[in-house]
Amino acid sequence: MSDYLPSGDVAKRLGVSAATVRRWCDSGLLRHTKVKHEDRCRYFVARASFEALIAENEVVPEREVKRLPGRPDRFKGQEKKGGR
Secondary structure, eight states, X not given: OTTEEEHHXXXXXXXXXXXXXHHXXXXXXXXXXXXXXXXXXXXXXXXXXXXXXXXXXXXXXXXXXXXXXXXXXXXXXXXXXXXX
């Protein structure tokens, strides 16, 4: 199944939830196959479909995103609102 990627891996690389990837599969946005495993179905996304999604929508996979350093002092001196 090297031509297919587990939906969880696709979700991580795109920075979305696995449920979002399943919705995209069910809506036809991503070509996929379902494999019955015990009482559930596992989704596997066609690698070519995943790569086309990236190319067509200019999506940057998560592993290629360069993170900027955080600003730990951003909320310094501000009180927490909302009581959460």
